[in-house]
Amino acid sequence: MSSIKIAGATVNQTPLDWSGNLNRIILAIEEAKRQEVEILCLPELAITGYGSEDLFLSYWYPKKALAQLELLLPHCHEITVAVGLPIRIQDKVYNCVAVIENSEVTGFVAKQFMAIDGVHYEFRWFTPWIANEIVDIEFQGKQVPLGDLTFQHKEIHFGFEICEDAWRGKLRPGYRLCDRQVDLIFNPSASHFAMGKTALRKELVKESSASFDCFYCYANLLGNETGRMIFDGEILLAKSGQLLSRNRLLSYEDFQVKSFYLEPKTQDIAPINSKNEEFVQASALALFDYMRKSRSTGFVLSLSGGADSSSIAILVAEMVKRGISELGLDGFCKKTGIKTIPTSENPEQELMKQILTTAYQGTKNSSEDTFASAESLANSIGATFYHWEIDEEVKSYTTKIEKAIGRKLTWEQDDITLQNIQARSRSPIIWMLANINNALLLSTSNRSEGDVGYATMDGDTSGSISPIAAVDKFFILNWLRWAEKNLDRPGLAKVNSLQPTAELRPLERTQTDEKDLMPYAIIVEIEKLAIRDRRSPMDIYLLLSEEIDLNSTVLKGYIKKFFQLWSRNQWKRERLAPSFHLDEFNVDPKTWYRFPILSGGYAEELAQLDQL
Template sequence: MKYIKVGATALNQTPLDWLANKNNILAAIDTARVDNVSILCLPELCISGYGCEDAFLAPGTLTQSLNILHDIAKYSSNIIVAVGLPLLYQNRVYNTVCLLVDGKIAGFVAKRFLPSDGIHYEPRWFHSWAVGVDAEIEINGHIYPIGDIHFNCGGVRIGFEICEEAWVANRPGIKLAEQAVDIILNPSASHFAFHKHRVRERFVLEGSRSFSVSYIYTNLLGNEAGRAIYDGDAMIASNNNILASSSRFSFDNYQSISACIDVDLTRMAQARTSQCSDKIDNCIKIAFEYPVISPCQKIVTAASELLKEEEFSHAVSLGLFDYLRKSRAQGFVVSLSGGADSSAIACLVYLMVKLAVAELGIKGFTEKLNHINLPTTITDIIKSLLTCVYQATENSSETTQNAANTLATSLGADYLNININNIYIEYVELISQALNKKLSWETDDLALQNIQARVRSPSVWLIANIRNALLLATSNRSEVALGYATMDGDTSGGLSPLAGIDKDFLRHWLRWLEKSIPALRLVNQQSPTAELRPAAMTQTDEADLMPYSVLNRIEQAAIRDRQTPYEIFCLLRQEYEEQQLITWIERFFTLWSRNQWKRERFAPCFHLDEQNLDPKTWCRFPILSGGYKQELEEMKEKVIN
């Protein structure tokens, strides 16, 4: 039996932060050495960072990436390390993985399948490498192999599937199995989405089984560049068994796993099941001495299967922590209305502190946020980092004020109560005089609502500026879809943590979280309302729009599944009264089309599932359009007939 110890490390990198990225990589190599790992897989584009955007086309980015690669190579003696970087070849930029073997560059594998859907935009910066093609590249006077290649390192064959390549039907592992590869490394930058771990685990296991190889998968960790959150998923599998799996959503700089694999065992499986090619193509042979080791004790560190509510809590908490750390803000400010959205954000900041301190300890937490002069107790840390501001007008109720006060006190936030009614009245009187017209709810409903939301913005921005803190916008994805948000009101902020999650789930999550934070009861017992009309008008969000559960289903069908109004009507007609359903569908498409300009102006949001509406990275729609008029008329005609 030939035993080799292999490892995978998830890294929390930052685009273009050369020194920090290099230090994380070197620390990961150190950890692997201590653990006697011979082959280490690091994430995709981990030298430069995955989210460099158009900076991938800057010559300086490519030069710095190569400089860091050479520094890492010098540090990689007696170990094999796979590390990702952008590389210029024949005036084209490629997404590559460099295999370092015993302190030297062995070659570069270039990515063949580039994702171009959803948040992914790789073809804008990178070229796809042609399948089956290998070439040579000269760097600083040295010639290295590049392309669709694999390696024979000391008699062990190593091949690659780079992130997206494992998700496509014609995955490279099929050909690698024909080439008698022993190990497949998969360095990835696969953003978090609910339950995505299950999918990754399936293709890792299936790869190890169907290709009769040991399969090593690793991913990025944390909020790398602002929008995408990476859960740090890493797995090692062999013969359809998970040998090691990382804990996800770590607040640390990196997470490492390792396992012993039996190369002879996978070769015997290939002998029984695989169709090997008569010719071994594009294989780079490099000498390497593996240490003689005994079989490791099989200890599977399995990634916990989290509920969707738990994944949401951990992902957004980690996203907020890294955003705070990398933006070097001094804390967060939330305009706490006592309603669901702002309460959820306040709770997420609270959970951020609790979860991070639970993992890192007070000392580790404060060291990672060393740009802030933090106190030394968790209670004082929360108060230092979370400021909640309640801003009342004459239309605010005692219910929401009590809910905001109770929740902020329960969380330990710094709570400020400001009455802005005089400012609101002054604005109304000022414009009434200028227009020589008395504004009223009968004739100026929307304008009077919006001015209340907008007058809250200057004061809460002032507080955020005074404290050098980041103001968090409070709108959710359901409001984003229909434009049910006041620009420069509840959309004010530098980050919009909830703009990627629907209100229906959010309300469910708050009820789930109430078991841990009982003060949420006062929030959960309310019907969602903006409280911008007089109390006698009994304003609620769902009366203005539609039930959030219905809105969520229409949004999924219309935007995610791209169905027409009539197709959506047919999908839901058995569940709702027909005329009411027509009204809701018409309202959705009309407001969706009318409010694209608002979505263009929203603060950056986190990507949490495959239904994001962010036009900058996910869901593009014209600002001006026909508004589905013909499609809506056709729906009505078909229903009538």
């Protein structure tokens, strides 16, 4: 068996990019041949891309995927290739893997379990296959088996668990494959990135190989495919409970091929990164893919000097730095469509000037500290930096409404109105920069703000994409301190010295985010229990009263405030710009947590807290 060389391959695909998707698969096959691979496994739905959404429901889309499979066959001479695609049989669509041996399809394996939790919605598109069932379908004028199949290559007997199949405990197909005495199980996957998830995958692959006493090979998709989900391109091999190989994740390349001999010895295991490093690594790649796949030339950012906008500026800078490091300067410029390749001694800073345009939009309520913070950070990373005042625009809007209603606006009577008009007045002019530059406007909302609606709709929520909307503010604040030292970003020093504030009230009112809301560390604990774990207000109070040293009345007040603000601000979450899924959960109603726009707002549940 040791003479057999297999490989997992990852590809960065895009729905409806038929020629590009096919070419990347072909390049992966050619690389596998160069590495003398005999069996190559590509990821789940690699031909179409996993994120094709309701395209899977059409009749023509699965049909075209089969046509692409036919185009692939001539490139599979003298190699066995497994590649994912959808297949329609009458009115049902199945998530399948085609097994090609020496340019001929020998069978299709169908996925038996659908992912329906969190960001996944597979039951909308696919029908689960029934264990042990096999049918014949027509392909290229021949009858080809489809269903619960295994295959033979030389002395290797192999089968498949397709992504979710492997996460179903005692029901998983692996047990039946073990009964059939397979030597090798492939797991072609489209498993979304989340911080810390790779450790779970590693244990799954190790335990699977031990339970089934076989080689277990896992191959995941790569990149930001359709805007929200990120795939990390993980490739793993294990045997009898021992991890033998693991690749480097989140590559900027179009594909990776990781090959290994089928022998039970450690080959090459890349280390698992910290949560802080995973965050910047995944976000930077996601921004890179989003920019190039949307055919944009860069990003525009309203840089306030505070934590949120500053963290996004650093993520863009890391995108450029890491992209150049992996692809080379020419390769990075080619993939991003940048025609003028820098020739200076510091090409990274020169590219940053082209790619990221920032603006500090001050008012009479802004401080010198935040301006200095924004300017210092922009200069340190090489971004283009503008600054202007918007008091004239705010005064124009305010004067018009005062004339209309016949009275002056005051902070005592019109606090929210006077705050919001400042945030909204910044939006039109920053959008002008985005339009002028053919660039993506970056929205700066974080998950904690999304929880409680602490953001101005059509103000700081304006944007094409919201890179940090899936992570909480407490994490962002800690990550910035980590990034200053570990990413060598001295421009963050001023940012990290400031207390988070919206700077929308007069300076003498000493506005801070946590004074307006509650401590960010408390918001994190409440949201984990409320949103991630779906606990009731009473459950949350009983749990946190044991875990947090806080006055019971204060804790009840925080819980009430969270649920009241959460309920009345669902409409804002419905309108937030697309965001990357980065953590174990998020509050995006399109991908993770649906909640009614109109509701009773937990009135009875919150009233019960007062009865304790």
